[in-house]
Amino acid sequence: MRTVLRLLGTRYGIALVLVVVVLVAVGLGRTVLDDGSGRSANDALGPTVAPVPTSADPYSSLGDDGVDESVVAAPSLSKGAADVSAVATRFAKAWLRKPGISGDQWRAALKPDASAELMASLAETDPADVPTATITGPVQLQGTGAVTVAKFPAEGGAIVLELQVAGGRWQVTSLDWEAA
Incomplete structure (x- = not known):
C-alpha cells in the first residue's frame, strides 16, 4: 500500500490518474449520449448544412479572414530539379x-x-x-x-x-x- 501511495505522488502516478479519469469520463459520456441505435444525441438535430454562397455576396468565395485558401504552396525543389x-x-x-x-x-x-x-x-x-x-x-x-x-x-x-x-x-x- 505504501508503494502505491508513493507512486501516486510522482509525476507518473499523477499522469496515470489523469488518464484513468479521462477514460472514465469518455466512457460515461458515450454511455449517457448513446441510445443504442448507433447514433449520437446530436444526430437527432438533423444533418449539418453549410450556408450556400450567393452571387449577391461578393465575398462568398473568400474565407473568414479574406485569404483565398485554395492556393497551395508549391513544393520546395532543389535548384535544377526536374519538374x-x-x-x-x-x-x-x-x-x-x-x-x-x-x-x-x-x-x-x-x-x-x-x-x-x-x-x-x-x-x-x-x-x-x-x-x-x-x-x-x-x-x-x-x-x-x-x-x-x-x-x-x-x-x-x-x-x-x-x-x-x-x-x-x-x-x-x-x-x-x-x-x-
Missing part, C-alpha cells in the same frame, strides 16, 4: 514492357525516379508482366502542392503514378494500372 511532368514521363517510359530486357536492367531504369519503398515493392516484378508497351497520349496531372497524380493513357488502360517531393526532387511513390 513533375518530366519525372513522371521518364518513369512511365522506363516502366513499359520491353521484350528482352532483364529485371535488373528494368529496375535500374526506374530507380532514379522512384522512392525506395516503391523500388522494394517492385523487387520481384517480372518486366514481362507489365501490361502495356505503349503510351498513347500526353500525361494528365492532378493535384497541386507536394503530391501530384500523373495519369498516362496507354494501350489497354492507363498508367497512374503518384509523385511526391522528397529530398528536393520529385519521386514516384506509387504505381497503378487501370485496365480499360
